[in-house]
Amino acid sequence: MQNQYRLGIDAGGTFTDFILADRKGEVRLFKALSTPQDPTLAIRNGLKLIEEETGISPRDIVSNSDLCINGTTVGLNALITHNGAKTGLIATKGHEDSIEIRLGHKEDGYRYDPEYPPATMLVPRYLRRGVSERVISTGAVHTALNEEEVREACRHFLREGVESVAISFVWSVLHTAHEQRAAEIVREMMPDVRLTVGSQLYPQVREYTRTSTAIVNAYLAPILQRYVEAVDAYFQSLGARHPVRYFQSNGGLALGNVVSEQSVYAINSGPASAPQAALYIGAPWDLKNIITVDMGGTSFDITLTRDGRANVSKNIDFLRYRIGIPMIQVETLGAGGGSIGWIDSMGLLQMGPQSAGSDPGPACYDQGGERPTTTDANLILGYLNPDGLVGGRLPLNVENARRAIKTHLADPLGLTVEQAAFGMFTIVNNNMVNAIRRVSVERGYDPRDFVLNCAGGATGAHIMALAREMGITKVLISKLASGLCAFGQILSDVKYNYMAPAPVRLEGAEAAAKLDALFNGLEARGVKDLQADSFTEDRISVRRSLDMRYVGQVHECTVDIEAFTIDEAALERLKAAFHARHEELYTYSEPQSPVEVVNVESAISGAVDRPARMTVAPGTGAHAALKGTRPMIFNAEGIVQDTPVYDGALLGAGDVLTGPAVIQEVTTTLVIEPGWKVDLDATGVYVVTLTAAV
Known part of the structure; x- marks a missing residue:
């Protein structure tokens, strides 16, 4: 039977998870150690493992799958390690340093710390070239583009061996011709480089955000392109009948060529699928307020769904780089099974964010690791099977764990090994509780109104303690919990975001007509793209949002709306939605103040058939x-x-x-x-x- 399988692959920092589902409702989970030096190797190893356990060859799986989906950390790892492509920037002259000035802003928590180091620039100063051109805020051309300066920038980049180029001009979203012409020159003189054009990638008002987003995309594009080409070629060699889909940070699937062009969307793709899985798991009980916590070997990720919708963030600092595109809000900290315990200068026990990862791994893995980790503590506390993890394929050495904790923590602190292990367990839990509060309490949500959902291989040992500390009285733990993000991928739809600048005050028929035309234009593009990808109109849905503010405010907030005709009467509906959202975020609103729109966005989704829900036979006690x-x-x-x-x-x-x-x-x-x-x-x-x- 053709197309009887669906395969989801989620590459984490320590393990790569594989979910194999069939049309009968059988869903199986497999794990292989991640191979950051060659991410495709983990995919090969995982498919080989599936063959060993099921007898189904990789060719039979791939050639008989309706969808093969890959969530990758390739972009994330490149950004963390600053191992992206050598990138050049062409900017409006005088604005070459906007990414370094960063609006004069330090990240929250470090705003008044004079010793906090500046962020590492993805484009060093000598690879930022300013060119004469200027568009003003009305969209009118103040200074024509100096094409010779663009050519000189290209010659400089060629001499320096630049692999990828970002173009971002001031107010380019209101007059794109200058960026388009500069792009033509770059393609002519540098045909082998990857090119990112700011007004195409992120057509929204805000120069710094657009420039930073374009740079991050350019920095990652060659890395993602090579990865996508390798994965696509491997699956094609196995007889794939359908193209591989890649999971995006916006919570949807995309084709490989889209991920290569819009690599910034793949940065945090792994945990972004957790909300979809959480809602699916909670559906039999009609649970829609769910906090999902995912503790793997390296990190701890938290996502939140409220009223059945995941929190989406835009214009955020991610790993110290401003990114404007919509991303499922994921709170991440260095608290995984591999988090290392250490004693600070004040003699206090700390956990992480340093991690032993998969190589060498925790001391108990017996792979050369000598530092005590969360996994070692859980083993000493008796929580883990001393015979080994992953069905015994990963044996554990209790004596190594005991020695690591005793040498580095227990003896220096004057504790028994067991007391030190429980201290490690408690501290890592407190770190995770604080992170859960950031996505709930600090955003106005009472965690007691939510259920806690378990994801990740290490979470099950901690989730009861986390729930108790947060006052949460119900916890969901799927049998697929340790591969929940891979499971979420096979449940997800194809999704693309289309944006446009819309500087307009919400007054009068002309403003309404402009907004309606913008939305209709974006959605016509989206429907056309999805229809080209074989989606029929009845499988396509639309969600809209507007970035809005009171006239005179510096910053705007995003307001989600349904798709409806925007006429003059509907403007009051938009204003009411904005007032409500503003009050929800900031505890007040100003109904008497005029409201303006800055940007609009439409998220267009193509619904994918979901596999049958897994079932468990009745027990006997x-x-x-x-x-x-x-x-x-x-x-x-x-x-x-x-x-x-x-x-x-x-x-x-x-x-x-x-x-x-x-x-x-x-x-x-x-x-x-x-x-x-x-x-x-x-x-x-x-x-x-x-x-x-x-």
Whole structure:
């Protein structure tokens, strides 16, 4: 049977996850160690692993898949390590340093720190060339483009071996001809370089944001192009009948050529699929307010959905670089299974953000790691199976973990190894709780109104403690939790964002007609692009947003609206939506003040058929899955408690157990603390509820 599979691949810092679903509703999860030096190697290794466990060859999987989807950290890693392409910038003369001036702004938390170092410039000063040209805020040309200066910039770039070029001029979004002509000259003189044109990539008002976004895109484009070409070629060699789709930071899928051209959309693609998976998991209970926490080997990611919609951010500083394009809001910190424990200059125990990653990994991996990590602490506390992880394929060395904690933490702090391990566990949990507060409390959301959803291989050992600290009384843990982002990818639709500048005050029929025409034009482009990608009109949907502010304000906020005809009467509807959003964000609104629009955006999606929901056969009682007991520690004193251990593969739908307990799934371990009850649902989701304060 053709097209019987769907394959999702999510490359993380430590593991690459593979989700293989078929039309019968069987969904299987596999893990392979990530290979940052050659990301395609992890894909080959993972498909080989699937063949070993299922007998299905990579060729049979790929050639019989309706979709093969790849979420990649290639762009993210290049930005973190500053290992992108050698990039040149052509800017309006006098504005070459706007990316270094950065609006005079330091990141939040460091604004008054004189010793905080400046961000590393992705384009060094000698590769920024200003050219004479000027468009003013009305869109009129003040100074014509000096084409010879553009040619001189190209000659300079050729001498310096530049691989990628970004073009960004002042007010270019209101008059694109100068950037377009400069682009023609670059293509003529530098046919082999990758080119990013700011007004095409990010056609929105705000020069600094547009220039920075264009530079990040140019910096990553050659890296992503090589990666996409390698992955596409590999899948084609396996007989792929459909093009590989790549997951974007906006929460949707895209073709490889789109990701190559708009590489900035692929920066944080992995965790961006978590909200889609969370809503799918919560659907049987009609749960729409969900906080998803994803703890892998390297990082901890948090996403939030409210009323069934994921938080989307624009115009943010990501890894210290301003990026304007819409991205699923992901709060990330260095708190993973590989987070290293250390003692600071004041003699206090700290966890991360340094990570042992997958190479050498935690001390207990027995691969050369000597520093104590979160995984080592969890092993000492009894939470992890001492026989090994990932079904025993990754053996654990308890003595190595004990030695690392004793040498580097316990002895210097005058603690037992068990006390130090629980201290590590507590501190990394506090770090994660603070991050959860940033996406909930600090944005006006009460976390007690949400359920907590588990993602990532390491989260299951911590999620009960996190929920208790946040006052959350219900937790969802899918059997696919450790590969939840890969699962979210196979549930996601194709999605593209189309933008336009719209500096207009919300007054009069002319303003309404302008906005209506802009939206209709953007959406006609989007529908045409999706129809060219084989989507019929009934599978295409539209979401709109406007960047709005009170006249005289410096900054705007994004207001989401449904698609409707914008006439003069509808302007009041837009104003009301803005007032409500402003009050939600800032606790006040000014209904008497005039409102203006700065930018508009339409998100166009093409719906993809979803695979059948997985099911779990009815159980015969949790006792049938009991494997024995293991000594575990749930307190700071290091007191050992004999705790039941259950085999997750033997639990069935309707089976109920209470904490303290541990459920061992093949790719993750769930630590059920005292006071919690677990009920396995037929959809393969453990529903965990707090029954007593502890």
